[in-house]
Amino acid sequence: xxxxxxRDVTLRLGGHNVLAGISLEIAxxxxxxxxxxxxxxxxxxxxxxxxLVPASRGSIHVLGQPAARGNPKVGYLPQVRKTAGDLRxxxxxxxxxxVEGHRLGLPFRGKAARAEVDRALDLVGARELARRxxxxxxxxxRQRLLLAQALIGRPRLLLLDEPLINLDPRYQGxxxxxxxxxxxELGITILFSAHELNPLLGAxxxxxxxxxxxxxxxxVDDVITEPVLSRLxxxxxxxxxxxxxxxxxSGGNDVERAAHLHEDEAAHAHDFLGASxxxx
Amino acid sequence: xxxxxxxxxxxxxxxxxSIVSGLVGYFLVLRGQTxxxxxxxxxxxxxxxxAVLIGxxxxxxxxxxxxxxxxxxxxxxEQLAQRDVAIGIVLALSLGFGLxxxxxxxxxATQATALxxxxxxxxxxxxxWTLLWLGAVTVGxxxxxxxxxxxxxxxxxxxxAKGVSLRLYSVIFLAIVALAVALCVQIVGVLLVFALxxxxxxxAQRLTTGIGTGLLLSAGLALVEAWTGIALAFYTDWPCSxxxxxxxxxxxxxxxxxxxxxxx
Numbered sequence: 001x002x003x004x005x006x007r008d009v010t011l012r013l014g015g016h017n018v019l020a021g022i023s024l025e026i027a028x029x030x031x032x033x034x035x036x037x038x039x040x041x042x043x044x045x046x047x048x049x050x051x052l053v054p055a056s057r058g059s060i061h062v063l064g065q066p067a068a069r070g071n072p073k074v075g076y077l078p079q080v081r082k083t084a085g086d087l088r089x090x091x092x093x094x095x096x097x098x099v100e101g102h103r104l105g106l107p108f109r110g111k112a113a114r115a116e117v118d119r120a121l122d123l124v125g126a127r128e129l130a131r132r133x134x135x136x137x138x139x140x141x142r143q144r145l146l147l148a149q150a151l152i153g154r155p156r157l158l159l160l161d162e163p164l165i166n167l168d169p170r171y172q173g174x175x176x177x178x179x180x181x182x183x184x185e186l187g188i189t190i191l192f193s194a195h196e197l198n199p200l201l202g203a204x205x206x207x208x209x210x211x212x213x214x215x216x217x218x219x220v221d222d223v224i225t226e227p228v229l230s231r232l233x234x235x236x237x238x239x240x241x242x243x244x245x246x247x248x249x250s251g252g253n254d255v256e257r258a259a260h261l262h263e264d265e266a267a268h269a270h271d272f273l274g275a276s277x278x279x280x
Numbered sequence: 281x282x283x284x285x286x287x288x289x290x291x292x293x294x295x296x297x298s299i300v301s302g303l304v305g306y307f308l309v310l311r312g313q314t315x316x317x318x319x320x321x322x323x324x325x326x327x328x329x330x331a332v333l334i335g336x337x338x339x340x341x342x343x344x345x346x347x348x349x350x351x352x353x354x355x356x357x358e359q360l361a362q363r364d365v366a367i368g369i370v371l372a373l374s375l376g377f378g379l380x381x382x383x384x385x386x387x388x389a390t391q392a393t394a395l396x397x398x399x400x401x402x403x404x405x406x407x408x409w410t411l412l413w414l415g416a417v418t419v420g421x422x423x424x425x426x427x428x429x430x431x432x433x434x435x436x437x438x439x440x441a442k443g444v445s446l447r448l449y450s451v452i453f454l455a456i457v458a459l460a461v462a463l464c465v466q467i468v469g470v471l472l473v474f475a476l477x478x479x480x481x482x483x484a485q486r487l488t489t490g491i492g493t494g495l496l497l498s499a500g501l502a503l504v505e506a507w508t509g510i511a512l513a514f515y516t517d518w519p520c521s522x523x524x525x526x527x528x529x530x531x532x533x534x535x536x537x538x539x540x541x542x543x544x
Contacts, residue, residue, distance in 0.1 A: 050441040070443025078437030087310075090489035094434060097491075101431030102444045104424055107491055133489050149435060 001064045003028045003157050003189035004049055009058035011041065011048050018044045020213040021058070026191070026206075028063075028156070031183045032217075033200040034193035036210035036232065037255065042193040043079060045210065046159045049191070050076060063156055070102065075155030077146050079162045091130035091137060091145045095120060098152040120148040123186075124178060140171030147178065157189045158182065164194050172199050179203065196256045197224065198245050224248070281514045286401055290520075293403045294506035296415045297463045298476060302499030303419060304460040305481035307426075307453065311433045314478045315367075316353060316454060320461045321473040322371040323349040328395050328465070329381035338395065339410065343462040350458030354451030398469030398521040400510060411463055418459040425452055430491065467506060468521045475521070476502055479528030483535035501531055 004026040011019045018041040026032055034042050047053040049062055051069040060067040062074060087094070099113045109117070121127045126144040129137060137145070143163055150158055160179060164172045180203040183190045194200055197207070197220075207224065208217045211232030216223045223229075224246055229237040233250060240247040248255050281287050308317055324346040331341020382392050394402060403411075422429075432439040432449050440446055464473045484498035509524035516523075 047441075052441060069441065072442075074441070076438055076441045078435075078441075088485055088487075088489055089434075089491070089494075093489070093491050097430050097434045098438065098442075100427070101439060102428055102442050105427050106423055107427045107430045149438060 001028060002026060002061070003030065003063060004191070005059075005061040007059045007061075009048070009055045009060055011044050011053055012056045013044055013053065017213050019210065019215065022215045023058075024208065024215060024217045026189060026208075026217075028189055029183070029187055031180065031190045031192065031203055031205045033197065033204035033207045034191055034210070035195075035197055035200075035207060035256075040210040040212075040232075042210060043161055046076070046161050046191065046193065049157075049159060050074060072153045073156045075150035075153065075158045077150040077158075077160045077163055079165065080146070087134045089134055091126065091132060091134060091141075092117060092121070094134055095130065095145055095148045095152065098149045116152060117148075120151040123151055123182065124148045138171075139167050140174055143167065143171070143175050144178070147175075147182075151182070155188065158191070160190065160192045162193050162195070164196075164199060169199075176200065176203050197248070201244070201246070220246070281511065285405075286403075287510070287514065289403045289405055289408050290400045290510050291507065292408045293400060293411055294467055294510055295503060296408070296411045297467045298480075298502035298506040299499045300415045300418050300460050301464050301473075301476040302480050302484075302502035303495055304422060304457055305477040305502070306484065306495050306498040307422070307429060307433065308457060309478060309481040309485055310430075311453075313454075313457075314474070314482075316350075317457055317461055317473055317477050319353070319367060319371055320346045320349055320454075320458050321465060321470045323374045324458075324462060324465060325378040325395060325470045326374045326381070328470075329378040329385075329392070332391060333381045333385050338391065339407065339462065339466065342395075342465060343414070343459065346458035346462050347455050348458075350454035350456075351451055354447070354454040357447060357450055394469070395465065396469050396471050397519065398465065398467050398472060400467045400520050401513070403466060407466065411466060414459060415463055418456055418463070421452070421456050421459075425449060425456075429453055468524055472521050472525055475525040475528040476506065479532050480505060483532045486532075486535040505531065 002025045004024070006022050006024045009019065009022045010017055034045065036042055044053055048055060048060055049067055051067045051071065062071060065071070096109055096113065096117045097107065099109065099116055118127065121130050124144045124147045126141070126148055129141050130145065134142065147163070150160070163175050163179070167175065176199055179190060179192060182188065192200065192204070201220065204220070206218060207220055208215060209223050209229070209232055212234050214232055216228050216232060224239055226237055226239050229239065229248060233255065235250050237255070238249040240249060282291070305317075308314055324342040327345020328338035328342040330345075331338050393399070428439070428444045429449050431442075432444050432446050436446055460477065461473055464476050468475050480501035481498040483501055484494050488494040488497055505524055505527040509520050509527055512518070512523040513520035
């Protein structure tokens with residue numbers, strides 16, 4: 001059984017196609033790096049797997065079932081927009097809010113729920129830091145707590161949306177190593193989106209590169225090539241390999257680096273969507 | 281001071297209202313929607329004065345209007361959140377209409393002051409009973425939705441993915457806030473609902489790291505501030521609402537100070 005299956009899927013958002021006619025199969029247990037410029041549809045693809053964005057054409061299957069909201073076997077780490085960072089609430093309570101969080105009733109936890117929280121915290125090595133208030137945690141520590149939230153309910157598929165964003169390189173390595181160990185120890189499938197390929201190189205099994213409404217899924221050697229990326233970017237792309245690191249360049253500029261620098265500019269994403277609409 | 285009936289009523293009303301305000305206020309502060317509480321109170325003023333004009337008890341006009349406005353705000357959701365100019369104009373218009381209704385019914389100048397700034401010492405026993413069951417409904421509804429509400433407040437994207445309807449809980453919660461505001465107006469008036477709904481909850485969130493302890497402390501602080509305010513008003517003859525606002529601000533300041541000195 002595949003973890004994720006797209007058959008001729010078109011995803012539309014705000015009146016234009018984000019992804020058009022995508023077909024792909026992700027096997028159970030794979031670590032997939034999801035890459036592509038801003039607005040290429042990384043978040044939309046994950047939200048489609050979660051059943052939050054319906055396919056306007058084609059079908060999406062997740063762990064053998066049609067994609068639908070509320071699948072307990074899918075864990076999700078959303079890209080942090082609203083930071084809960086000012087809260088004096090403890091990390092433990094923050095993670096515990098997720099346990100059976102969709103059920104009506106009081107938010108107080110029984111023994112089984114507390115054990116579930118502790119298990120998730122242990123998996124990400126955050127048992128100790130969860131005692132502290134969120135306001136007293138670093139960006140890297142908070143990312144661990146968010147990962148613990150995603151692990152509540154024992155998912156078989158984990159969708160991690162830009163978990164490296166705004167993290168120092170040092171913490172980026174920690175989060176990568178942690179995600180890799182979860183894949184190996186729990187035998188789960190991971191979709192990990194990022195702006196830059198290099199931090200993921202040691203962890204990923206295959207890469208899913210999105211751009212201009214299209215997608216390419218395959219090994220790094222198959223996908224990170226000049227013909228494939230030139231097609232996805234709609235521009236002449238050079239791929240440079242230096243000491244085991246890969247740089248994707250367009251006209252002498254590092255396109256991933258450029259995207260990273262502009263990540264907070266929503267206008268950038270709009271430009272790209274505008275471009276892809278014109279082509280579609 | 282408890283030998284007077286009006287003091288007994290005042291303490292009973294303050295007890296009910298402060299517990300409701302403390303609990304609802306905790307979620308209001310957690311969700312960063314404190315301005316909504318303020319807005320609902322202003323809209324409620326129109327309802328209360330309009331009710332007086334047509335001969336209905338102001339509490340009912342107030343409750344109807346705040347609940348309707350709360351549901352409306354919840355339905356509009358994020359569209360409304362970014363339009364502070366529109367909200368400001370609607371708020372001013374609400375107070376303006378309230379003033380117009382009072383103008384038509386000139387005998388009620390004292391009622392205007394009571395609505396705007398509260399007059400807990402004028403609460404009669406009938407109102408206390410009304411507050412009790414309205415308060416019970418409010419806290420009961422909050423208890424039923426508190427778990428998904430907390431999830432949706434702390435981690436909206438994940439909650440949505442797990443099947444929690446953000447819109448639904450936003451609407452229900454703002455209806456609950458509207459009821460709490462209507463109760464709160466009986467003690468501190470339309471203009472000062474922040475004192476009971478936001479002050480104690482914000483202080484409690486500064487001082488606690490758990491949900492349960494935070495909720496208890498929030499309700500506890502609101503209760504102590506309301507009781508102390510009434511007692512001080514009795515002995516000083518200064519307005520009760522002044523004392524409650526002063527205590528609310530003072531407690532929040534003390535709770536916030538240690539963080540400030542640590543550079544937060």
